Amino acid sequence: MTDSSTGTDRIAPDWIAVDWGSSRLRAWAMRGAEAVAEAASDAGIGSPGAGGFAPALIALIAPWLQAGRRIPVLACGMVGSREGWVEAPYRRVPCVPVDRGALTFVSGTDARIALAIVPGLMQASPPDVMRGEEVQVAGALALVPGFDGVICLPGTHTKWVHVSAGEVVSFQTAMTGELFALLSRQSVLRHGMAGDGWDAAAFDAAVSEAMSRPERLAARLFALRAEDLLAGLPAGSARARLSGLLIGAELAAARPYWLGQPVIVAGDAALAGHYARALAAQGLRARVLPGAGVTLAGLVALRAPGD
Amino acid sequence: MTDSSTGTDRIAPDWIAVDWGSSRLRAWAMRGAEAVAEAASDAGIGSPGAGGFAPALIALIAPWLQAGRRIPVLACGMVGSREGWVEAPYRRVPCVPVDRGALTFVSGTDARIALAIVPGLMQASPPDVMRGEEVQVAGALALVPGFDGVICLPGTHTKWVHVSAGEVVSFQTAMTGELFALLSRQSVLRHGMAGDGWDAAAFDAAVSEAMSRPERLAARLFALRAEDLLAGLPAGSARARLSGLLIGAELAAARPYWLGQPVIVAGDAALAGHYARALAAQGLRARVLPGAGVTLAGLVALRAPGD
Numbered sequence: 109m110t111d112s113s114t115g116t117d118r119i120a121p122d123w124i125a126v127d128w129g130s131s132r133l134r135a136w137a138m139r140g141a142e143a144v145a146e147a148a149s150d151a152g153i154g155s156p157g158a159g160g161f162a163p164a165l166i167a168l169i170a171p172w173l174q175a176g177r178r179i180p181v182l183a184c185g186m187v188g189s190r191e192g193w194v195e196a197p198y199r200r201v202p203c204v205p206v207d208r209g210a211l212t213f214v215s216g217t218d219a220r221i222a223l224a225i226v227p228g229l230m231q232a233s234p235p236d237v238m239r240g241e242e243v244q245v246a247g248a249l250a251l252v253p254g255f256d257g258v259i260c261l262p263g264t265h266t267k268w269v270h271v272s273a274g275e276v277v278s279f280q281t282a283m284t285g286e287l288f289a290l291l292s293r294q295s296v297l298r299h300g301m302a303g304d305g306w307d308a309a310a311f312d313a314a315v316s317e318a319m320s321r322p323e324r325l326a327a328r329l330f331a332l333r334a335e336d337l338l339a340g341l342p343a344g345s346a347r348a349r350l351s352g353l354l355i356g357a358e359l360a361a362a363r364p365y366w367l368g369q370p371v372i373v374a375g376d377a378a379l380a381g382h383y384a385r386a387l388a389a390q391g392l393r394a395r396v397l398p399g400a401g402v403t404l405a406g407l408v409a410l411r412a413p414g415d
Numbered sequence: 416m417t418d419s420s421t422g423t424d425r426i427a428p429d430w431i432a433v434d435w436g437s438s439r440l441r442a443w444a445m446r447g448a449e450a451v452a453e454a455a456s457d458a459g460i461g462s463p464g465a466g467g468f469a470p471a472l473i474a475l476i477a478p479w480l481q482a483g484r485r486i487p488v489l490a491c492g493m494v495g496s497r498e499g500w501v502e503a504p505y506r507r508v509p510c511v512p513v514d515r516g517a518l519t520f521v522s523g524t525d526a527r528i529a530l531a532i533v534p535g536l537m538q539a540s541p542p543d544v545m546r547g548e549e550v551q552v553a554g555a556l557a558l559v560p561g562f563d564g565v566i567c568l569p570g571t572h573t574k575w576v577h578v579s580a581g582e583v584v585s586f587q588t589a590m591t592g593e594l595f596a597l598l599s600r601q602s603v604l605r606h607g608m609a610g611d612g613w614d615a616a617a618f619d620a621a622v623s624e625a626m627s628r629p630e631r632l633a634a635r636l637f638a639l640r641a642e643d644l645l646a647g648l649p650a651g652s653a654r655a656r657l658s659g660l661l662i663g664a665e666l667a668a669a670r671p672y673w674l675g676q677p678v679i680v681a682g683d684a685a686l687a688g689h690y691a692r693a694l695a696a697q698g699l700r701a702r703v704l705p706g707a708g709v710t711l712a713g714l715v716a717l718r719a720p721g722d
Contacts, residue, residue, distance in 0.1 A: 236641045
């Protein structure tokens, strides 16, 4: 658990913003649109289990709470999923990314908080869902007002979101981050992936290879292992090439999204940089925004509509 | 550990055939070309660890050994890899699948055995390797004399092997089995995969989908999760569709191998059946051979050249 506040007795937030995902819980003490303190823990929704959500949240934000005063807490992410605290029913696209009228309120948790959970979005056909990314979309739109185009949110499950006139029109998910983690840590390819380093040229070549011949993907993965066995392949080259193959395959599948569109990539700086670089090789200059920044901006926008 | 022999005191093999892979150790007590007893254990090369190979093997085959007599033991598979007992250097294609003159002999193990390990095959470009499958290729050629065409060996790492005039000309590996295991057991897709059942129509549709639009693969995996969340997807349909998408992607990548070629599929009956069905949908009637049968036939062929 980390707390970047300097003196907890001085924190008196108007409200608290929470991003609660599968593996991480993050909170900001807010005064209006300004974060005056920030805290995070590893109590992702996979960890607390049934009955443990309230204690996990209170443990993190207790320094900001006061007896006799109920502070609004606005939470987004997997906390609203079937495996989360309370299931917040999906809203159906096309629709605005977040809607103050559609929050799910959780009662009976702690007298010091009034908890509301942001619902995710669903798309009937092709079937797709998101939880948490809708807030990032709202944040990107708050940071780039009037943006029409495609927002790419790289992560465990990367989302490609088509927004127009302030609404989410459609979206598509790729499991690229999860595939990379499984293949680089748990498959036979892990033998050649231990170590640091990043071979940008290998990444570029793999993206190009995967995009130009996507039908050959299944034959290219094991080649990373074989090449290491036969000739020795530096871990930084192997990892970059695996990443490039998977991101290239994702770009091939997402082509109807990004082709000819203005694109924002919002996420972890290194990962967003890889996506922006891969798109640049396709002649597309994407705008990159920080992931945590767009999440907070989205929660702020939801808290204070009309900003 | 299983032993199908009826009375161990009656087993007096001429030699012992061994298939020693990553997760399984299997042995046959042989008289000439006939298996008179069979035993297996979970002591794959991943389990015994350094120094534990001899005890694991002896524990399995001890009932067939006699003091004062050294029995030839012929072993194939990952036992000859860098992580195995003794590394048996790869032979380079094009070459015959197995060569009695290229065995790696292991000395100093146990006075009752004379152990030889079959080397795997390597291909320089595109880089690829196999260990164990070369014996299956030899076995398929022993069972279907004069076969020219492509041998598909489905498994954790499926091999597509082009054979001509008794030689392995080239081969290609797909990690389909490992990807299926990782995705169905360890990814977010696992939530919808628990349970039995197999939806053959869902498999067929997914193969066709993956083959006709291979560039869309990355967008199709997460749809299995989303469809389950939104509409409920039976586990048997989800598993069959995941398998179909991955096998379809593999067939797309292996098209230069199987297109217009006679094809043998040799492996576990259920899995080989899926591959044969997917190929049949492409108008290709593959011949199916049992995996254990071809392994043993290959070891027999290697033991008794000129059969």
